[in-house]
Structure formats: C-alpha cells, structure tokens
Amino acid sequence: MAGVVLTAIAISSCSEDTSNIGESLIKDTDKLDVTTEEYEVSTQTVVADSVFTLSNNCYLGFVRDPETMADVKSEFTTQFHYLEHQYVSPDSKFISRVDGKAAADSCEIILYLTSPYNSKDSLSALKMKVHELKKPMEEGVRYYSNYNPMTLGMIREDGLSKSKMFTFLNLQDEDTLRTKTTYINNVRITLNSPYTDINGNVYNNYGTYILRQYHEHPENFRNSYTFSHNVCPGFFFQITDGYGFYARVRDMGLKTYYRVQTDSGVVSAALTLAGTKEVLQTTFITNDKQAINKLAAERNHTYLKSPAGLFTEVTLPVKEIKKGHEKDSLIAAKITFQRINNQTDDERKFNIPQNILMLQKDSLNAFFENNKTPDNKMSYYAIYNYNGSTYKNSNTYNFTNISNLITSLWNIRQKGVKENPNWEAEHPNWNKVLLVPISYNGTSSTSTDHDMSLTSACLVGGPDNDHDPVTISVVYAKFKEQ
Numbered sequence: 001m002a003g004v005v006l007t008a009i010a011i012s013s014c015s016e017d018t019s020n021i022g023e024s025l026i027k028d029t030d031k032l033d034v035t036t037e038e039y040e041v042s043t044q045t046v047v048a049d050s051v052f053t054l055s056n057n058c059y060l061g062f063v064r065d066p067e068t069m070a071d072v073k074s075e076f077t078t079q080f081h082y083l084e085h086q087y088v089s090p091d092s093k094f095i096s097r098v099d100g101k102a103a104a105d106s107c108e109i110i111l112y113l114t115s116p117y118n119s120k121d122s123l124s125a126l127k128m129k130v131h132e133l134k135k136p137m138e139e140g141v142r143y144y145s146n147y148n149p150m151t152l153g154m155i156r157e158d159g160l161s162k163s164k165m166f167t168f169l170n171l172q173d174e175d176t177l178r179t180k181t182t183y184i185n186n187v188r189i190t191l192n193s194p195y196t197d198i199n200g201n202v203y204n205n206y207g208t209y210i211l212r213q214y215h216e217h218p219e220n221f222r223n224s225y226t227f228s229h230n231v232c233p234g235f236f237f238q239i240t241d242g243y244g245f246y247a248r249v250r251d252m253g254l255k256t257y258y259r260v261q262t263d264s265g266v267v268s269a270a271l272t273l274a275g276t277k278e279v280l281q282t283t284f285i286t287n288d289k290q291a292i293n294k295l296a297a298e299r300n301h302t303y304l305k306s307p308a309g310l311f312t313e314v315t316l317p318v319k320e321i322k323k324g325h326e327k328d329s330l331i332a333a334k335i336t337f338q339r340i341n342n343q344t345d346d347e348r349k350f351n352i353p354q355n356i357l358m359l360q361k362d363s364l365n366a367f368f369e370n371n372k373t374p375d376n377k378m379s380y381y382a383i384y385n386y387n388g389s390t391y392k393n394s395n396t397y398n399f400t401n402i403s404n405l406i407t408s409l410w411n412i413r414q415k416g417v418k419e420n421p422n423w424e425a426e427h428p429n430w431n432k433v434l435l436v437p438i439s440y441n442g443t444s445s446t447s448t449d450h451d452m453s454l455t456s457a458c459l460v461g462g463p464d465n466d467h468d469p470v471t472i473s474v475v476y477a478k479f480k481e482q
Contacts, residue, residue: 117247
C-alpha cells in the first residue's frame with residue numbers, strides 16, 4: 001500500500017474523478033478499495049497578541065495599513081558583542097588622550113536598513129531615541145513581541161540617551177557612494193557627547209568608555225555574556241515621532257574610531273562591536289488593538305496579518321473523517337485556502353504573506369521557542385501560489401497532504417478518551433490548527449521565525465462565509481477482502 005501512496009496523492013490532487021484509482025494502480029489480483037470524500041472545514045480569525053521574537057530579524061518603523069486602517073509600530077532591543085580576531089592598540093600608542101589616558105576620536109551606532117515596505121516613502125521622516133539598558137536580556141528567557149523595556153524598568157535612567165531624526169534614504173551619504181551596488185542604506189547615531197558610567201566615571205564620549213574598559217578589563221571582552229554583563233548591556237531603539245516608514249534592520253554595529261602612532265606614521269583604526277544573531281535581540285510590536293479586534297470579529301472571511309497581528313484558526317473535522325473509516329488507511333488529505341483580492345489599489349498596501357505555517361494550536365509557542373522546522377507530520381508550510389491565471393488553485397495556499405496530521409490528532413484523541421472520559425472537554429483545541437505567517441526558505445537547516453515584516457491577506461472562510469465552503473479532500477485505501 002505504501003508503494004501507491006504518492007501516485008494516489010498525485011491523482012487526487014489533479015483530478016476530481018477518483019473512482020478507478022485502485023484499478024489503475026495495481027494488478028487485478030491485488031486490488032485496493034480506494035475512496036474519496038470531501039468534508040467542510042470551519043475557520044475563524046484569532047488575535048496573535050504577541051509572538052516569540054528572539055531572532056536576527058529586527059524591524060523599525062511606524063505605519064498604517066491602508067486597507068484595514070490598522071496601525072503597527074516596531075521597535076527593538078539589541079546587545080552588541082566583541083568580534084573575534086580584532087586588535088586594539090595599546091594605550092600608549094593612542095594619539096587622542098584625555099586625562100593622560102587613551103581616548104576615542106568618535107563613536108557611533110550604525111543601523112543598516114533593507115526591505116522598506118514601500119520604496120516611495122524612502123524620505124518619510126521618523127524620530128527615534130536610543131536608550132541604554134541598565135541590565136542585559138538574559139539567556140534562557142523567552143522574549144515575546146510584547147517585551148517593552150520602557151515599562152519593565154529595563155532602561156538606565158541616567159544612562160546614555162540619544163535622539164535621531166532619520167529617513168530610509170540616507171541623504172548624508174554622497175550620491176557617488178549611494179549609487180554603488182554594494183551600498184546599503186543606513187542610519188548613523190553619533191555617541192560623542194560626554195558619558196557617565198554606572199560608577200560615576202565621566203568620559204568625553206561613549207567610545208572612550210569602551211576603549212578604556214578594554215584596556216583595563218580585557219577579560220570582560222572574552223565573550224558576549226561577560227561583555228553584556230560588565231561593559232555594555234545593550235540598547236533599546238524607540239520610535240518617538242513620525243509616520244510612514246518601516247524597514248528591516250539587516251545589520252548593526254557599534255563603532256569606535258581612534259588614531260594610533262606607528263613606526264610608519266599616524267594610522268586610523270576602529271573597534272567594531274556587532275549586533276548579530278550571536279547575541280540577544282528582540283522586536284517590540286505595538287498594534288492598534290481596537291482595529292485588530294475589529295478585524296478579528298469579521299465573520300465572512302478570515303485574516304493573516306503580521307507582525308504579531310492575526311492568525312487563521314482551522315478546526316479540522318477529524319472525527320468526521322475517521323467515522324466509518326477507522327480501519328482504513330488515510331493516504332491523502334488536501335486542503336486549500338483561497339485568498340480574497342485586496343480591496344484597495346493604494347500602492348502602500350502591505351505585502352501578501354509568502355510563507356505560512358500550519359501547526360496544532362496548542363504547540364504554537366513550543367514550536368518557535370524550540371527553533372523547530374516543519375516536519376510534515378505535525379507541522380506543514382505552504383508557499384503563496386499565484387501565476388496570474390484564473391484557475392482554481394491560483395491565489396491560494398495549498399497544503400497537498402496533511403494525512404499524517406489527521407491521523408496523529410485522531411490517535412492522540414483516542415488515547416486521551418480511553419484514559420479519561422472527559423479528555424475531549426478538557427482539551428478543546430485538540431483538532432484545531434493555526435495558519436501563521438512565517439519567515440522560512442524551505443530548507444531543514446534554516447530556522448522558522450514569525451514573519452515580522454508587514455503582510456496582510458484575507459482568506460475565504462469564517463463563521464458566515466459567503467463564498468464556496470473551505471473543504472478538505474481525503475483519500476482512503478484498504479485491501480479488498482479475497
């Protein structure tokens with residue numbers, strides 16, 4: 001039977017006529033009984049509230065979805081770490097000196113920006129404030145998109161605080177630089193004002209503080225843990241004013257510039273501290289709760305919206321699928337979710353989610369916290385399918401075979417009710433799955449993250465669906481009795 005599964009799936013995926021599947025697959029002496037059924041599936045929109053966000057995908061901005069009129073703001077927290085194989089010259093070689101000790105010439109944080117949600121808004125101005133943390137984020141803590149260091153008392157009140165007005169297109173860089181293919185738009189936040197550390201020591205700028213810490217306590221630069229706990233806990237980047245900008249912060253660095261005297265003359269150098277996936281980063285998302293709840297309450301369709309916005313909940317008719325087929329093998333189960341076209345032509349409309357994840361509702365948090373990838377058993381992913389044509393499977397998300405999921409949910413349910421008659425009432429989500437926008441390229445070596453970019457899609461479904469019902473098509477098989 002296992003040998004005919006793939007062929008059966010292929011046939012059931014491309015043809016409505018499956019009455020002769022068994023005869024077409026094997027010899028007359030080994031015929032299978034192959035039958036197909038179709039069952040309606042119920043869906044509704046649920047509010048995501050917050051999502052797991054520890055990843056290297058930070059976003060910054062504040063915009064409004066022109067289709068749903070829902071605002072979303074993204075801010076982020078990051079640590080920095082000392083890169084291996086860097087060299088910092090001895091104190092005695094430094095040209096700039098303050099109070100007889102080495103000093104930095106200047107210091108800045110650089111944010112490298114990519115993927116603006118709308119390139120025509122490249123000059124939309126925003127204002128942010130960079131806050132120094134008083135203590136670092138900790139390993140092992142599960143940080144979600146509602147992590148707000150401002151309200152949690154994580155900001156050092158008398159620490160570094162720097163405001164910056166910026167746009168996606170950095171007009172401070174020369175045109176000859178910005179037209180190069182290797183150029184990446186960036187925001188530069190200078191940290192050249194006097195800085196006072198937690199012990200009351202005053203430095204002419206933040207870079208001098210970093211350099212002196214390196215000379216006096218090199219052991220604190222040994223790894224990201226010692227650095228974040230003894231030198232630089234990290235920073236929170238807060239949007240304080242402006243509208244119409246949203247972009248990914250692809251890379252970031254804390255750079256300290258200095259000059260040293262060498263045998264061949266004066267040489268310029270820099271110490272670069274990086275904010276990368278080797279250290280903790282988390283994005284803080286603020287959604288318009290009133291607008292989000294209003295969208296979730298709409299009953300004649302469902303939504304997918306990121307970041308940390310809306311998911312579609314699907315109740316799979318597992319008991320109906322298994323009723324009368326308890327001893328049959330479920331070899332295929334296909335379900336398609338049809339997207340409803342945008343109702344606005346505004347060029348600032350959000351993108352369509354390109355990858356979505358289907359997983360059991362109660363396993364949502366554990367899946368992302370444990371850095372899992374879709375296994376085609378209890379979790380699946382689908383790519384947005386659109387080729388400009390009008391055939392049925394265009395403008396859709398197609399899950400071609402979730403039979404393993406159906407069978408697993410049924411077995412879990414059977415075991416549960418056998419041990420506890422009230423199991424089903426105590427586990428109301430046992431047959432519910434979520435559709436979640438994700439960032440994923442389909443390889444097993446890549447982690448699966450919540451999509452933190454701006455996306456939105458409206459799907460056929462909902463409690464009062466006024467389109468064709470959402471259905472799941474299943475294929476059963478069993479050997480004929482001889």
